[in-house]
Amino acid sequence: MEFYPLQQPEEIAEREKEDAMGAYLMMFAAVAIGLPLPIINLIASVIYYFINRKKSKFIHFHSLQALLSNIPTTLINWVAVIWGVTIFLREDWVITQEFWAYLIFAGACTFLYFIISIIAAYKARQGKMYYFLLFGKIAYEVAYRVKPADAQSTEPVNKPPF
Numbered sequence: 731m732e733f734y735p736l737q738q739p740e741e742i743a744e745r746e747k748e749d750a751m752g753a754y755l756m757m758f759a760a761v762a763i764g765l766p767l768p769i770i771n772l773i774a775s776v777i778y779y780f781i782n783r784k785k786s787k788f789i790h791f792h793s794l795q796a797l798l799s800n801i802p803t804t805l806i807n808w809v810a811v812i813w814g815v816t817i818f819l820r821e822d823w824v825i826t827q828e829f830w831a832y833l834i835f836a837g838a839c840t841f842l843y844f845i846i847s848i849i850a851a852y853k854a855r856q857g858k859m860y861y862f863l864l865f866g867k868i869a870y871e872v873a874y875r876v877k878p879a880d881a882q883s884t885e886p887v888n889k890p891p892f
Contacts, residue, residue, distance in 0.1 A: 739857030
């Protein structure tokens with residue numbers, strides 16, 4: 731499989747850097763509007779991805795990586811929301827230690843996701859590639875893969891560092 735060469739930071743337009751950075755900042759969409767529903771983050775990421783993916787390979791990579799990394803966090807938070815709603819719909823309102831432990835786990839995952847996304851947004855704004863574990867490789871291979879009609883040689887170029 732062949733890949734397009736990666737652009738260097740000075741070769742990337744400022745607008746592309748800003749758009750790539752914006753992909754990671756979609757996580758603040760629900761927080762900004764004050765909604766506690768984690769699905770809002772995922773919807774914002776999906777919309778951002780489909781609007782911006784064809785602008786450049788750099789933006790495509792970052793918006794796809796942001797979208798893919800948002801999925802596990804959304805699922806973890808949805809479990810917490812659904813579990814919490816079921817507790818409060820019951821008459822006895824018993825909050826178990828398991829629920830508190832899961833809330834701490836969900837909070838830690840969300841906090842870690844925010845920190846990593848802020849770092850990735852900063853790197854994208856600098857025009858640099860920042861690979862998330864697992865999602866970085868997938869996003870790279872989707873965004874930078876040469877389609878068979880465009881293939882010029884058979885050696886892969888600029889694979890991510892995994």
